[in-house]
Each structure stands twice: as structure tokens, then as C-alpha cells.
Amino acid sequence: GQQVQQSPASLVLQEGENAELQCNFSTSLNSMQWFYQRPGGSLVSLFYNPSGTKHSGRLTSTTVIKERRSSLHISSSQTTDSGTYLCALDDQGGSAKLIFGEGTKLTVSS
């Protein structure tokens, strides 16, 4: 079965609202990597977070291993935040492969 599940699949916000994106995993975790992808663009790494909370500007990533989840919080959203957010699991299998979720498509309107 699917090892990484992202929710919601899509999200529409008004500029200034906050967003909470979730990633749940069913296998053991070495770390979780969060990416941002603009339409037609490449993947930009936002966080590589094995556990706990990390901050970068308006973005916060929290990984709770016991609860098998990782979240990405976007505060005070802007139209430029629109795009797809992907989480990817780095498991403990030692294979150096990431297991990707299907992504959350975020649309922020002004």
C-alpha cells in the first residue's frame, strides 16, 4: 500500500490566511523532505527534517515520528506561495531513495 499520504490534495486560500499541509507515513522514517514546485518548474527543497520543528521565514515544518506524521505550516499566505507542495520520506532502508507523496496543490488568491 501507499507509504506516504498527503492531505489535502488541494487547498484554496485567500491571501493572508494560514495553511497546514499534512504528510502521513506508514513505514519507519529517517527523515522527511518537503519540496515546493511552481507550475512548469522544478522541485525546490524547503526542509529536510528528521524530527522536531524547523523554521524558515513564514514556513514551519514539524515531524513527529511517534505519530508517523510531518506537517508544513505556511503563515500569512501570499499569491506567490501558489504551487504544489510535495513531501518525501527518506526511510531507514539505507537505499538512498525518497518515497514521494502525491502532493498538495495550493492556490492563494488576492
Place this chain on the structure above:
Amino acid sequence: EAAVTQSPRNKVAVTGGKVTLSCNQTNNHNNMYWYRQDTGHGLRLIHYSYGAGSTEKGDIPDGYKASRPSQENFSLILELATPSQTSVYFCASGGGTGTSYEQYFGPGTRLTVL
């Protein structure tokens, strides 16, 4: 931040032709990866490598070969291109330092097979 470049950025090929996609990284990362991204399928791993001279099959290797002649370069080869291989291809590199497999992606190559 890791620098990963890909060439060409866009490619139109004919069915049955040979296509080579190239990737270069300048951060001395051990691991390199080739993915394809299609609507409805997300990102899928084709081949990857742990270092110069090594290639490993990913989740969808059929119809593709890979070559890692040096630490910096990793190529994806389509010997007999088919229309089903029309996609956007991404190369990525990762440090593999200790237990970290953080990956950095190149800009992508849009391949159309006619």
C-alpha cells in the same frame, strides 16, 4: 545550495531514435537520481547511482539505461524512444553524508517523442 544542471532543457525526438539526457552536479554528492514526472503519476524513480561506475534500477527502469562515468555526471539513455516516454525528466543529487539523503533537483528536461 546544491547546483544541478541538465541538458538539453527541451528535446523533440522521433520514435525509435536514441535520446541521451545529461546531468551534472558540482557539489561532490555521492548519489544521483533520474525521475520522470507525469500528470496522474507524480514523481517516479527510473535509475539512481551511489557513485562513479555504479547504476541501480529504480521503480520504472524498463526502456531506460543509465551511465555514471564520473562523480559529477549522470546520463539517462533511451535507446529506442517511444511516445510513452514523453514526459518531464528530473535529475537530482544527494549528499549521502552519514544518514542524510537530502536531494536537490535540476531544472528538468521536457522530452517529446513523436
